[in-house]
Amino acid sequence: MSANLSPLLLEAKAVAKHFGGVKALQDVSLSIRRGEIYGLIGPNGAGKTTFFNCMTGLYVPDGGGFVFDGTPLVADAPDKAAGRGIARTFQNIRLFGNMTALENVMVGRHVRTGAGVLGAMFRNAATRAEEAAIRQRAIDLLHYVRIEERADDLARNLSYGDQRRLEIARALATDPKLLCLDEPAAGMNATETEQLRDLIEGIRRDGTTILLIEHDVKLVMGLCDRVAVLDYGALVIEDVPAVVQKDQRVIEAYLGA
Amino acid sequence: MKMGQFFRSMPGIGLAAALLIALPFVAALGGQAWVRILDFAILYVFLALGLNIVVGLAGLLDLGYIAFYAVGAYTWALLASPHFGLHWPIWAILPLGAGLACFAGVLLGSPTLKLRGDYLAIVTLGFGEIVRIFLNNLNAPINVTNGPQGITLIDPVSFGAFKFSGATQILGVSLSGPQKYYFLLVALAILVIIINVRLQNSRVGRAWQAIREDEIAAKAIGINTRNLKLLAFAMGASFGGVAGGIFSAMQGFVSPESFSLIESIMILAMVVLGGMGHIPGVILGAVLLTVLPEVLRYGVGPLQMAVFGKMLVDPESLRMLIFGLALVLVMRFKPAGLWPSPERQRELQETGK
Numbered sequence: 001m002s003a004n005l006s007p008l009l010l011e012a013k014a015v016a017k018h019f020g021g022v023k024a025l026q027d028v029s030l031s032i033r034r035g036e037i038y039g040l041i042g043p044n045g046a047g048k049t050t051f052f053n054c055m056t057g058l059y060v061p062d063g064g065g066f067v068f069d070g071t072p073l074v075a076d077a078p079d080k081a082a083g084r085g086i087a088r089t090f091q092n093i094r095l096f097g098n099m100t101a102l103e104n105v106m107v108g109r110h111v112r113t114g115a116g117v118l119g120a121m122f123r124n125a126a127t128r129a130e131e132a133a134i135r136q137r138a139i140d141l142l143h144y145v146r147i148e149e150r151a152d153d154l155a156r157n158l159s160y161g162d163q164r165r166l167e168i169a170r171a172l173a174t175d176p177k178l179l180c181l182d183e184p185a186a187g188m189n190a191t192e193t194e195q196l197r198d199l200i201e202g203i204r205r206d207g208t209t210i211l212l213i214e215h216d217v218k219l220v221m222g223l224c225d226r227v228a229v230l231d232y233g234a235l236v237i238e239d240v241p242a243v244v245q246k247d248q249r250v251i252e253a254y255l256g257a
Numbered sequence: 258m259k260m261g262q263f264f265r266s267m268p269g270i271g272l273a274a275a276l277l278i279a280l281p282f283v284a285a286l287g288g289q290a291w292v293r294i295l296d297f298a299i300l301y302v303f304l305a306l307g308l309n310i311v312v313g314l315a316g317l318l319d320l321g322y323i324a325f326y327a328v329g330a331y332t333w334a335l336l337a338s339p340h341f342g343l344h345w346p347i348w349a350i351l352p353l354g355a356g357l358a359c360f361a362g363v364l365l366g367s368p369t370l371k372l373r374g375d376y377l378a379i380v381t382l383g384f385g386e387i388v389r390i391f392l393n394n395l396n397a398p399i400n401v402t403n404g405p406q407g408i409t410l411i412d413p414v415s416f417g418a419f420k421f422s423g424a425t426q427i428l429g430v431s432l433s434g435p436q437k438y439y440f441l442l443v444a445l446a447i448l449v450i451i452i453n454v455r456l457q458n459s460r461v462g463r464a465w466q467a468i469r470e471d472e473i474a475a476k477a478i479g480i481n482t483r484n485l486k487l488l489a490f491a492m493g494a495s496f497g498g499v500a501g502g503i504f505s506a507m508q509g510f511v512s513p514e515s516f517s518l519i520e521s522i523m524i525l526a527m528v529v530l531g532g533m534g535h536i537p538g539v540i541l542g543a544v545l546l547t548v549l550p551e552v553l554r555y556g557v558g559p560l561q562m563a564v565f566g567k568m569l570v571d572p573e574s575l576r577m578l579i580f581g582l583a584l585v586l587v588m589r590f591k592p593a594g595l596w597p598s599p600e601r602q603r604e605l606q607e608t609g610k
Contacts, residue, residue: 056477082479090477096470099463107467111479113460117488120459121452127459134460174478 006034009069009178009209010055016063017050017233024050026234027064032178037200037210039224039241041217043253046230048213049091052182056088057081069177082111087176089167091183091213097156101147101166104155105138108173141169145199161192168199172208179203180211185219197223221245229253281439292435296507298547299442300500305527305543306449306536307496312525313534314462315489316469318378320521321365321385325494327392327516328361329354329501331402334511337412340403344412351502358498359491361388366490370483373472385521392513407512414441414506421506438507445503449496453536456492465489466534530587532594541596550580 010032017025025047032038040048053059055066057078066073074080096104113134119127142148145165150158155166164184171179181200185193193216200223204210214220220227221241229236229244231253237244244250284291304326311319332354336345365384369377396404413422413434421441422434456462464485467475476482505511523546531542557579558572570578587595 058473058477078473078476079479079481082477088477090474094471094474094477096467096474098470099466103463103466107463107475107480108478110460110464110467115460117456117461117492120456120461123455131459170478 006036008032008067009034010211011067012051012055012064013067014064015051015054015061015066017047017054017059017061023233025054025061026232028230028233028235029064030228030235030238032209032211033226034177034209035204035207036225037204037212037223039220039227040211040213040230041215041220041227042230042236047233048230049182050233051230052088052180052211052213055081056086056180079111082174082176085175085177086180087171087174087178088180089164089171089182089184091186093160093163093167095155095158095163095167095170098154100152101142101155101158101162102135102138102151104166105141105169105173106134108141108170109134109137111174138169138173141172142166144172144202145169160187161195164188164196165199168203172203176208178209178211180213182213183215184212185214185216193219277443281436285433285436289433289435292433292439294548294551296435296438296442298544299439299446300504300507301524301527301547302446302540302543303442303449303503304497304500304524305531305539306446306453307493307500308524309453309528309534309536309539310456310465310496311489311493312528313539314457314469315465315486317486317489318374318525319381319490319493320378320518320525321381321383321388322493322497322524323516323518323521324365324385324388325358325361325497326501326504326520327388327513328358328494329498330505330511330515331392331408331501332357332498333502333505334408334411335401337506338408339410340408347414347416347506351499354502355495355498358501359495362490362492362494362497363487365494366487370486382518382521385516385518389513389516392516402513405513407510407514409510411505411509411511413509414438414503422509438503442503445499450536450540457534457536461485461488526584530584530594532597535594535596535598538594538596538598542594545595549583550576553579 008031012028012030014027014029015025016023016027028047028051040051042048050059054061055073057073057076057080060076068084068086073084073086096107099107113130115127115130139148139151142151145168147158147162147165147169150162155163158166168179168181168184184200185196188196197219200210200212212220212224221244224241226239227241227244228238229247229250236249236253237247239247281292281295284295304322308319308322311317311322333350335341336343336350336353365381369380372380392402393405395402402408413420415421419425421437424431424433425437426432464475464480467478467480468482468485472482504515527542527546528539529542530546531540532538553576554572557575558568561568561570561572591597
């Protein structure tokens with residue numbers, strides 16, 4: 001596996017999070033290498049989304065921490081996480097419903113651009129150039145995820161599959177080093193899942209590392225270079241799919257009899 | 258929107274300009290009172306567009322907006338009246354008023370950053386009342402605001418020797434005070450419209466709209482929601498401050514009574530009724546809600562006399578009754594406002610099928 005030789009992009013070190021008495025995460029340590037598709041699976045309530053939220057700064061971990069791209073991630077700063085190069089999608093799609101698809105992606109460029117209020121008011125040359133670049137990049141990204149013909153529709157009027165794609169385009173607009181997808185295939189039919197698989201592979205080919213939380217075991221095993229399994233907030237195993245699939249603990253915990 | 262396209266074409270702009278110039282002279286035929294009503298309509302356009310930044314773009318429900326208007330009005334009143342014997346020029350007071358209102362906006366914004374919707378509305382409502390009560394009681398131990406009596410003999414707007422109060426001859430045309438203010442206000446309103454349009458289609462404006470739509474998603478893509486919300490409050494408040502200054506100068510008199518909760522609600526109603534977040538809609542809302550009550554004030558009495566031959570209902574209460582009914586009807590049949598943005602309009606038509 002070529003991905004195994006590449007340097008680490010994200011390292012989780014003994015990350016812990018509890019809600020009252022519930023230990024949602026217990027000392028979870030794992031590492032994601034640059035350029036790989038990394039799967040995070042586990043039964044419902046195993047702590048996958050909690051892990052995501054800790055990493056992207058929506059939750060403050062109670063113990064441990066993350067090292068991203070060589071330096072520690074500041075906890076409780078979702079906007080800074082995006083600035084560092086971590087982008088995410090949400091399990092229940094969170095788009096800006098009353099903005100057009102194009103505007104949704106344009107907002108994604110916010111963190112990589114700098115025009116302020118004065119720029120907006122006076123529309124100087126620099127601001128106009130930046131605005132044109134934002135628009136062009138957003139159009140390109142809509143093409144990339146193949147929903148360019150829906151550019152001027154309100155996000156809320158897009159079909160479910162297109163909304164998933166738009167959310168990915170918006171995340172890509174932040175120029176992420178690590179793209180985290182939270183159950184992107186949920187509620188998709190076989191054809192849509194197949195198209196999604198192609199999209200994810202394409203994104204990786206274009207140089208973005210991917211962390212994938214997914215329920216669809218077939219998709220994860222077929223797509224991911226390495227897989228981690230969570231159960232009751234603890235890491236069960238972290239290895240290549242072939243090994244994970246045969247692991248007795250995983251079969252018991254997750255895959256069932 | 259066909260109408261929108263027309264007003265962006267050259268003949269459209271020309272026609273709109275001609276109408277805007279002719280309007281105060283037409284209104285003057287009915288008496289200077291109508292010109293003053295026109296002045297207030299434009300002033301409210303200005304205010305409503307300021308509030309539109311906070312409510313329409315950033316989605317922060319602000320029920321205390323009039324407080325910033327009050328800050329601007331009292332800044333002008335205190336620095337340009339015999340009350341303290343100060344007579345500062347406009348270029349010093351107006352920016353100062355805007356700056357103080359902006360500061361008040363940040364002051365209100367910072368403790369309310371985690372609040373949304375109803376909760377934010379209650380806190381801002383309280384803030385508006387606090388400012389009004391302050392103005393009412395700040396006449397002792399040191400007399401700052403002159404309390405409920407208010408401040409009188411406030412200087413009018415003037416540029417050098419050119420005063421906006423009283424009649425003047427310009428190019429052989431006699432212009433009354435309210436007519437001169439009209440042109441000043443139209444110029445300011447055009448400026449605020451341009452700023453609004455530009456903000457809406459900018460990086461900052463899009464970030465505001467993203468916060469309005471989904472704050473968590475906005476954070477996740479790297480928007481600093483704290484700073485941007487404060488910026489929205491500050492920008493909206495500055496517009497309120499400028500409007501307050503002009504109001505003060507135009508009236509020549511301010512008292513805390515002018516800054517009651519009902520005023521905040523009226524401005525919010527202009528934004529919502531016209532079409533939240535859609536600039537032409539907000540302008541329409543502001544003009545309608547200022548002019549309609551006045552038309553009713555002058556129209557309801559004579560109408561009753563003509564139809565029934567006597568006064569059946571007191572015109573003043575009937576006026577508010579009709580006004581309230583109109584609001585209810587609009588919200589029932591045009592829930593997105595009278596002139597919503599094209600996207601929202603299409604949306605409503607689609608779901609209406």
